[in-house]
Amino acid sequence: MVIIDAALTRFAEDGFDRATTAAICRTARIGSGTFFHYFPTKLDVLLAILELGTTETGNWFAAQRGRADPGGVLADYVVHAATEFADPRVAGFVKAVGAVMNDEQVAAALARDDAALHDGLLPWVEAAQAAGEVRVDVPAARLCAWVLVVLDGFVGRLAGESGFTAAAEQDMLLDTVQRLLSAGSPAAR
Amino acid sequence: MVIIDAALTRFAEDGFDRATTAAICRTARIGSGTFFHYFPTKLDVLLAILELGTTETGNWFAAQRGRADPGGVLADYVVHAATEFADPRVAGFVKAVGAVMNDEQVAAALARDDAALHDGLLPWVEAAQAAGEVRVDVPAARLCAWVLVVLDGFVGRLAGESGFTAAAEQDMLLDTVQRLLSAGSPAAR
DNA sequence: TGAATACTAGAGCGGTTACTCCAGGAAAGG
DNA sequence: CCTTTCCTGGAGTAACCGCTCTAGTATTCA
Numbered sequence A, B: 001m002v003i004i005d006a007a008l009t010r011f012a013e014d015g016f017d018r019a020t021t022a023a024i025c026r027t028a029r030i031g032s033g034t035f036f037h038y039f040p041t042k043l044d045v046l047l048a049i050l051e052l053g054t055t056e057t058g059n060w061f062a063a064q065r066g067r068a069d070p071g072g073v074l075a076d077y078v079v080h081a082a083t084e085f086a087d088p089r090v091a092g093f094v095k096a097v098g099a100v101m102n103d104e105q106v107a108a109a110l111a112r113d114d115a116a117l118h119d120g121l122l123p124w125v126e127a128a129q130a131a132g133e134v135r136v137d138v139p140a141a142r143l144c145a146w147v148l149v150v151l152d153g154f155v156g157r158l159a160g161e162s163g164f165t166a167a168a169e170q171d172m173l174l175d176t177v178q179r180l181l182s183a184g185s186p187a188a189r
Numbered sequence C: 001t002g003a004a005t006a007c008t009a010g011a012g013c014g015g016t017t018a019c020t021c022c023a024g025g026a027a028a029g030g
Numbered sequence D: 001c002c003t004t005t006c007c008t009g010g011a012g013t014a015a016c017c018g019c020t021c022t023a024g025t026a027t028t029c030a
Helices: A002-014 A021-028 A032-038 A042-064 A070-084 A088-098 A104-130 A140-158 A166-181 B002-014 B021-028 B032-038 B042-064 B070-084 B088-098 B104-130 B140-158 B166-181
Strands: none
Touching: A002 A021, A002 A032, A002 A042, A002 A088, A021 A032, A021 A042, A042 A070, A042 A088, A042 A104, A070 A104, A070 A140, A070 A166, A088 A140, A088 B088, A104 A140, A140 A166, A140 B140, A140 B166, A166 B140, A166 B166, B002 B021, B002 B032, B002 B042, B002 B088, B021 B032, B021 B042, B042 B070, B042 B088, B042 B104, B070 B104, B070 B140, B070 B166, B088 B140, B104 B140, B140 B166
């Protein structure tokens, strides 16, 4: 859909509130009548984008079903995420969503997204624990949450103008997640 | 300053654009005349808050000067940061700032803040490397950036309604940073 | 006391924005 | 060919919001 793509661009660039519907229509090369024919509200476009992301993660994890190497799945997911972050609009969009998180509908959509991520990750972390590939001193659910912490921090830093790019830092991301998950305590101080 | 405190509250709750000056004045119990007497612009309040944070980090690191245990300083900084995040407004405020990052002045203030953090951290990481307490396979500057990645991810997650609180996750935060910095590669897969 | 200065309140203004409304195509179906 | 339904553009509108302005009140200093 042209509208969604244009809205994503504008949200990422200007944030939700500063991205005017007029600007979205301009970059989509449509009139405002068309816009509001498909989406009753500016917010609804944001919600639609969010849901797109949620189903995408659902699909990715569904495609992994049956694999026998839980550690490999976890690693693959991290690079998959990093690859998606290569689209420069993603980082900006995440920030834009943050600005309207208090909205009830947005919070619900975000919770659904988080649940998809969590539910996708959890079985693999548990399997990796059972296989002795991942530490067991922390429950799997908490480990999942912390993988997401690192991932969130990663996207957040991509927005700054410094030389922090998804491509250049991908290996460090993978290394960090592996350190987070690996058995054995950090070197004693 | 009453105004700054009220603005922090409103920004954290509603985001920058949705926090109206009228609302800020209401929670500060002042008239709009007073508000604009002290700050020419709504943006200027945000900038003032940002600068407050920057000088605060500067002061913290200045107070550590002369310590001989670089690893201890790093650990202390992490718990110091986590302690500050205990104020529930911090997480919301960080999100609010993200929405206006494209603004030139905000970007500059953010860059200054980042520089304060980076410059504060860097010498200690270098010292810890020299003392063999921290791995040397990654340059100190990049390690600093990644400590900030984890810290950013941490604040980001505090905003969600899940049971992710600064107090409960502080130990995990410290552990994660230590794993990130410690020598030795993650367990081979 | 009186004058000068600093602060405060809130009504109002100009500009902006999400959204409405309608008039006109373009398919689709017969 | 006509009719019905869907789609499209863009002018217009009502509401809102950052900020200005002015008239009034405290405070300071001599």
